[in-house]
Amino acid sequence: MTTAQTHVMTVPQITDRLTALADFQQSCVDMVVPSRSITAQVGQIGEAYEPLINVNLGIGDASQFLVHIQDHAHNQIFQTGTDIGLHYGRKLLTAPDLWATNVNHWLGQKDADTSYLLRTRKDFLRSFLSSRYKIVNNYDVALTTLQKATTVGAFPHRFDVSDTHMRLTYLMPNRTVDLNDGDTHTFGFRVSNSEVGMGAVDVKPFLFRWVCTNGLIMGTKEVKQGAMHKVHRGSDLPLGQLSSRTILKQAEVILSEAEDAIEGCLSDEMFNTWKRQLETANETALADEPVKILKRTKFFTEAESTNILYELAQAQQTVFGMVQSMTATARNMHSDRRHEVETFAGKYLNELVPVR
Secondary structure (H helix, E strand, C coil): CCCCCHHCCHHHHHHHHHHHHHHHHCEEEEEEEEEHEEEEEEEEECEEEEEEEEEEEECCCCCCCEECHHHHHHHHHHHHCCCHHHHHHHHHHHHHHHHHHHHHHHHHHHCCEEEEEEEEEECCEEEEEEEEEECCCCCHHHHHHHHHHHHHHCCCEEEECCCCCCEEEEEEEEEEECCCCCEEEEEEEEEEECCCCCCCCCEEEEEECCCCCCCECCCCCCCCCCCCCEECCCCCCCEEEECCCHHHHHHHHHHHHHHHHHHCCCCHHHHHHHHHHHHHHCCEEEECCCHHHHHHCCCCCCCHHHHHHHHHHHCCCCHHCCCCCHHHHCCCHHHHHHHHHHHHHHHHHHHHCCCC
């Protein structure tokens, strides 16, 4: 028998995840440096020659250090740090010397007071960001929302961390909906963050199906209550290395807003709103052939579409049936793609059955 306990994380699992985030954060160094102190070069840290970034802090003998560049940080250099552009920049990576020449040229064109936030860990450049980027670390988001979840009776269901994103999903076992499909649907919320400039701090309502273990992001742009989307935008950061104390202090407002958004997700008003939407979607027949619907989305791969059609053949041919088939296909995907599909399915639901 499937119970709520089956789908929640244990205390040791949560502790392990938090400890890993804390250890990771302690091994990171964040610094704001002027553009003139950043040089692109082709060099060798390990065994291979590769594009590297040389940072000159101008402090003592160990003022210069080389870092590898993570893939998304390359993209940020092309789009934020220079005017190279993503398409041409990716081509330059196949010709490292030409890459270095281009990056150095464009960095040299910047005003003297231009600076960038470099987020590093050991000898890797994690992100290359504007000096106005407001840092909100994954550990602080996780700790804050876990504490808030405890006070509202929510239980952690998933704790996904990738190179670019963290997503925590919580369930409220006492908030369920019966859609007459032989399954239990439980509401909750998902908290998302990217501490490397790849996404905002998000809090969105979430629907979980017990037996099939599908997930669905319920938030909409039209309904501001019960959702949060806060970009990492702040004021100019001072030059030099940033302390963990300063970073946390600047993030406190966003963390507090996340707590407020969680309460909004779980209000009686929002619960009843989402419940009506789901009941309507479960009674609304698809207006076209499923194959044509999926083709028009231009979102799914051919393999994903095939899987969705397979799932739909075993479900009702309704809007909710299509939504559930999309999210059923997402179950075995990598966490980032899974989140994308679960979010897309929610948008599809909102387009066909708007929130009332």
